[in-house]
Amino acid sequence: MRIPRSRGAVSxxxxxxxxAVGALAPFIGPAINLTIGPDQTFHMxxxxxxxxxxxxxxxxxxxxxxxxxxxxxGAVLGAQIALAGGVWFLVGPTLSHLWTDQTGALGQxxxxxxxxxxxxLEVLIYFYGIGAAITALAAMALGRLTVRSVRDVEYAAxxxxxxxxxxxxxxxxxxxxxxxxxxxxxGRRDEGTVRGPADRIHxxxxxxxxRDEGTVRGPxxxxxxxxxxx
Numbered sequence: 692m693r694i695p696r697s698r699g700a701v702s703x704x705x706x707x708x709x710x711a712v713g714a715l716a717p718f719i720g721p722a723i724n725l726t727i728g729p730d731q732t733f734h735m736x737x738x739x740x741x742x743x744x745x746x747x748x749x750x751x752x753x754x755x756x757x758x759x760x761x762x763x764x765g766a767v768l769g770a771q772i773a774l775a776g777g778v779w780f781l782v783g784p785t786l787s788h789l790w791t792d793q794t795g796a797l798g799q800x801x802x803x804x805x806x807x808x809x810x811x812l813e814v815l816i817y818f819y820g821i822g823a824a825i826t827a828l829a830a831m832a833l834g835r836l837t838v839r840s841v842r843d844v845e846y847a848a849x850x851x852x853x854x855x856x857x858x859x860x861x862x863x864x865x866x867x868x869x870x871x872x873x874x875x876x877x878g879r880r881d882e883g884t885v886r887g888p889a890d891r892i893h894x895x896x897x898x899x900x901x902r903d904e905g906t907v908r909g910p911x912x913x914x915x916x917x918x919x920x921x
Contacts, residue, residue, distance in 0.1 A: 710753075710773070717744075747776070767837060
């Protein structure tokens with residue numbers, strides 16, 4: 692089902708920005724005196740790849756899908772991908788203890804540099820703060836995209852050239868309860884309906900119940916039919 696592109700535009704844009712910050716933080720952090728692990732800028736390590744670059748790229752990809760997709764399924768998938776990347780920012784450093792023997796709470800990412808205040812800021816910018824922001828934003832975007840509102844139905848119907856009920860535009864539909872029956876002779880006819888040959892034959896038979904099939908009718912026959920009806 693199609694949805695307005697504006698539905699996920701703001702959330703998608705913010706996810707792209709946050710994903711880029713999370714992916715580049717360990718590579719440009721040492722330049723601004725915020726370091727976890729090696730103090731060299733743009734120096735690739737296994738910890739920086741698995742715990743920062745990879746989830747950051749995943750979040751950027753999900754954000755772009757949410758930002759540009761006009762299809763509900765595609766936008767929802769993008770929000771889910773971004774949500775997975777945000778969760779990995781939160782749990783990745785702890786899970787990295789399963790495949791590395793490095794000491795410290797951040798596992799393969801390394802040890803934060805500086806004193807307590809500086810270490811706290813580094814951890815928030817690299818992992819926990821950025822991960823929490825991405826997770827919350829992706830969850831809100833997912834909630835908005837999964838709700839099917841009246842506006843979405845009207846938008847999808849307008850895009851397909853139909854009315855809200857899904858019927859093609861340009862045709863007049865008259866509900867049965869809106870039709871006013873009109874009595875014509877001994878029969879009833881509904882106004883607003885398209886009448887065909889079968890309806891006209893039915894009216895003829897109803898209006899002239901005494902007519903004999905296969906006979907040539909003259910003035911006396913028509914007079915007799917008139918007297919019978921009245």
